[in-house]
Amino acid sequence: MITSNRNVASRWAKGQNARNHNNVFRTDGDSLFSYNLKIGFTTLEGRKVLLDYTARTGNFRSMTTSGKHISPARQFADEVVNPSILQNTDHGDATPF
Numbered sequence: 001m002i003t004s005n006r007n008v009a010s011r012w013a014k015g016q017n018a019r020n021h022n023n024v025f026r027t028d029g030d031s032l033f034s035y036n037l038k039i040g041f042t043t044l045e046g047r048k049v050l051l052d053y054t055a056r057t058g059n060f061r062s063m064t065t066s067g068k069h070i071s072p073a074r075q076f077a078d079e080v081v082n083p084s085i086l087q088n089t090d091h092g093d094a095t096p097f
Contacts, residue, residue: 013076034069050077
């Protein structure tokens with residue numbers, strides 16, 4: 001389904017697939033991607049976890065990722081975490097715990 005950025009985030013929260021008009025913000029219902037960067041995932045318990053790739057966490061990637069993808073997804077996530085917590089773990093690729 002092609003839709004707005006806000007609706008991509010909403011459909012991720014509902015476990016549904018979606019993508020924006022240029023396919024750079026997309027979800028398969030489990031994972032959420034900004035370009036090819038996984039910015040969200042679903043835990044085994046079904047919780048939606050957003051990885052905060054913004055300047056405030058020291059993990060800034062791009063203005064689009066921070067402002068147009070992370071921002072609308074924030075309101076639909078069950079938890080927002082600093083992506084650096086996954087570094088040097090078996091989950092460094094942001095796979096569910």
